[in-house]
Amino acid sequence: MFTLKAGRLPPADVKNIIFLVRPRLELMDIIAENVLSEDRVRSPLRDFHILFVPRRSLLCEQRLKDQGVLGSFIHREQYSLDLIPFDGDLLSMESESAFKECYLENDQTSLYQAAKGLMTLQALYGTIPQIFGKGDCARHVANMMIRMKREFPGGQNSIFPIFDTLLLLDRNVDLLSPLATQLTYEGLIDEIYGIQNTYVKLPPEKFAPKKQGEGGKDLPTEPKKLQLNSAEELYAEIRDKNFNAVGSVLSKKAKIISAAFEERHHAKTVGEIKQFVSQLPHMQAARSSLANHTSIAELIKDITTSEDFFDNLTVEQEFMSGIDTDKVNNYTEDCIAQKHPLIKILRLVCLQSVCNSGLKQKVLDHYKREILQTYGYEHILTLNNLEKAGLLKLQTSSRNNYPTIRKTMRLWMDDVNEQNPNDISYVYSGYAPLSVRLAQLLARPGWRSIEEVLKMLPGPHFEERQQLPTGLQKKRQQGENRVTLVFFLGGVTYAEIAALRFLSQMEDGGTEYVIATTKLINGTNWIKSLMEKLEPPPF
């Protein structure tokens, strides 16, 4: 298996070559180049096949045809991998551009795939009797699901439903959460180092083997690559905690583990030693896991304790709690003046805009001018994209809805408990993600209680029911949890996931959540996906 690269295919003594690709045009050009350079080599004739994931695309095939290589493919098929399991309770389509396509380009391909994925899920885990949703895309997906259900031949699905409720949420209902800096352990790892397909690459220095005498000569230069998921016991425990609560868990664990290793001195009989040895592999795994996470925590702590991180967070929290959102912010201005990374600036400005239901003309223009002058006029298109997506906007009505929404839905909690949280607001140390609040309020007491606020948020909210045959209707037992699938159309952050997991674990919650999304995002890669890349021509 090779990754797709331009130029000639790597040499291999094989007869068949299968391209497994996303249906994207630029990839087609690479494939065409691969195939064309292949023929020139005049090596033994190979058979080419192409598998599109998750769907065949006419445009891509057209492109291959234009490149004159379509005929070289013996098989052109699709591998309908819509939703990819990332963890026990997390599915993602990993479609990077889903948000951009839906909200900027009005291209609903990814929504169609989401609907298809949901149909597959229902085929496997039973028809979901209740569908709730908020937002235009959610409405569209629900419509397609209902339509696809009619299209399926063979009638009723006779599988007992696992999910009680499906909640479809548009990302643009809650633009705020991804912009704020996530403060859970996993969220911070993602913010700082970027988690890709559950893997993270970390600077190697902290992971150097701690053996003395060898000197610092052979420090590893390759970044350290780690897989992060709930299969790792320790990670499962700390991933969703506020970062400030991680340290105490780690030190507690360290004590337990060293105590466990101390046990060997007490092992006297052969039987005891045997028992100890049998536990060794597990203990060693735990110890290396602890070492890894201690290192990661140190790396993160270096950053979170920096002044700049603190200042940035302070400003974010001011915005979210509604302080001075209608004026040009000094810190933002200073950051621009010092030419901090553009994405950081955009996150701040967008956050302010969202928290103020748009900015006044003067403020908005000032920010835009500052950005264009500092970072280059080419970003005018990026700014335009952000405006189209609603992340940046002009305050049209004189009324700012955000405070009402914040108060009704209790989005800002002053008395947040980071160590032993009692509310989802711990994931942003104060701010409770709107999207998750919506899910929480839906479960109890129901959306009827917040009709007014729902009307302020973009897009329709709706409820659909899918009839189940009487035999499959659940008879709920006392204390049995409902299972809700929350589908984020346009991406979800780790902090939001953490908040939903927190709700699942609440003792009196009564609802378990499974999360699905088009893409796992953070503010940085999300904004990046919306940026227009204009390269000046070579002069």
Add this chain to the structure above:
Amino acid sequence: MAWNLKEDLRDCLVAAAPYGGPIALLKNNFRKEKSLGSRPLLEIYSASGVPLASVLWKSGQVVQLGWTASEDLLCIQEDGTVLIYNLFCEFKRHFSMGNEVLQNHVREAKVFHTEYGTGVAILTGAHRFSLTTNIDDLKLRRMPEVPGLQKLPSCWAVLSQDRVTIILLAVGQDLYLLDNTSCSVVTPPGISAHAGAYVQMAVSFNYRYLALFTDTGSIWMGTSSLKEKLGEFSCDFRAPPRQMVWCTRPRSKQRAVVVAWDRRLLVAGNSKECIQFVLDEDSYLVPELDGVRIFSCTTHEFLHEIPEASEEIFKIASMAPGALLLEAQREYEKQSQKADEYLREIKDQNLLAEAVRQCIEAAGYEHEPETQKSLLRAASFGKCFLDKFPSESFVWTCRDLRVLNAIRDYQIGIPLTFAQYKQLTIEVLLDRLVLRRLYPLAIKICEYLRLSEFQGVSRILAHWACYKVQQKDKSDEEVAHAINQKLGDTPGISYSEIAARAYDCGRTELAIKLLEYEPRSGEQVPLLLKMKKSQLALNKAIESGDTDLVYTVVLHLKNELNRGTFFMTLQKQPVALSLYRQFCKHQELETLKDLYNQDDDHQELGNFHVHSSYSSEKRIEGRVGALQNAVDEYYKAKNEFAAKATEDQIKLLRMQRRLQDELDKPYVDYSLHDTVYSLILDGNHKRAEQLYRDFRIPDKRFWWLKISALAEREDWEEMEKFSKSKKSPIGYLPFVEICMKHHNRHEAKKYAARVTPEQRVKAHILVRELDQAADAAIEHKNENEMNLVLSKCTAATDSLVVEKINRAKAQTLKK
């Protein structure tokens, strides 16, 4: 027989399909003179002689008729063409058995069935054989030549052994075996030397047995592999028989051959004796799986070996358990105590279960409903006295018999035996009913047998609908309505298939109406496109949400319509329009511009020009031109900010160009910030000031920018000058920070003295003057600041400071 034949069967070309299939007759085929009035007539009847269809034969001379496994009629012509008709004499298609035949003519032909499907073998005038094993996947095989063959063989047959199809032929006393590559002479084992020349041969239904008839009246029976002899029989008749077929039952040990002459029928088997029947009329034999059907002008009979169960029960004076049970039941009905005696007799031998089983099995073999009933009644009676007799076999036999009785009715005319029915399976039987357009009966059977809708009723309804759309006498409305009423939302129905059929019949309107009922857009769209209903197709594609489908239609429309109409169409469909825009973005940039132009979307046009100033223009002037266009569009879009910004960009670009020329350094495409920074870095303060004024850079930012650049240049003198030029809009803490960043503590200290009191502590900490920081903090009486200072202290070096602060803190606490 329901037919009213005037001709003798012998004057007709006859073909009857196995499994109680239809009978085809080609009349007048052998007459040489082809006057108009005596054209050959092709007629098709059900097995009961009910006419299904007829057609005047207008094609060439037919050599042989035969039925395929799916009940299509094959008419093999002299010129090698094979015409395929369906049950209703409707022409389906034709194929040829090779060019070579055109001259040599087909002299004889045979239709045969193997696991590959239906095959055709021909013998040409040049004494060569050709065959195909599957007419649906035509691969002609020309068999090798038989050495020394000068005349047509006296008889031949097609054999299928181990999935290889071979031909066995007899020339006089010699037997030849022809396979793909070779021809070999064979001798049947144990045949007497005086047997004489072979005149007739017969292969059993399953290709396992072979029978040979010689001109001395001797019949040799053996396996078709010619390895084993099963028996030999000598009869008194030497004339070549008209027909010879096997009559055996699967898994039976008895094997028999039925030989037919004009008026005589002879059944020969293992024993020395034979059975003879007199035939009153011309008869035709149809070999079946478990016997032989014999039909003539007036009758249709079935000759078979009596199955063991029936024999046991109905044998005269039989004491078999089944026979006793039947008797017991009869007596029971007469309310005679003898019933008990019979029953006791069976029970004493512990054979009651066996008796019930026998009765059930025998019932299956019976054709007469009354006999079936009495046997089943006996079985049911017997079952009462058994504890644990599994009822499935009884229930299923009852059901199957009901189905069989229904289709055996002469109006339906499919005389299947129980064994044939089991071999054929219910699915195939349903197909055959559908082929005969007996939809109601088929549906009744599905419902009766409780088949799933998907494989049962829906399939039949779909076939019915496909037939219905061909009825030209009814209006589109009527047909569509009738179909929808019957089919409704039955799962598994493909309305698009029915619509496609309607379209094939030229009923486009009907097809559209039918497509409305199709829930799957993926199925609707291609047909709508085919019917040139692209607008409708576009609607359906958009409804489905499948963007690839929308693209399919859009690109189709693009080719079909002229540009204006195409754009107008897209205009009405925002979804399609935005998708097409994406397409253009990747493939046809110019078209994209046209699209925006048409929409008067000046904002997007502006963006478009900005884009092209980067991607397509290389020279500065070209880029400025593109940007100027953008400015115009932005103004039209009333986006003053963007227009102004772009004007600024043009200004900057021109300026950079000039700088580049004058200073011989690259400046183009630096941001304004970077340009100014770079100028300061090079000491071009005047020019930097110029830009600062021209672009009205806010003071704060300019100060930040300038001190950063100066620090990088390490031009401390200039920095100090600058700091004193006027009061700093950003205060003096940034000066401290920036100096420390460039490790100049000395300079930093200068500015630390100038910061505002609130920032003093921070400044002192920055320049590592903890003592003074502590003083400032104490002076402010600010505990936070004190703690901050404390946190920076290290025990070893700063113990004095720590002490000082702790003292101060203690003091504040006191107060």
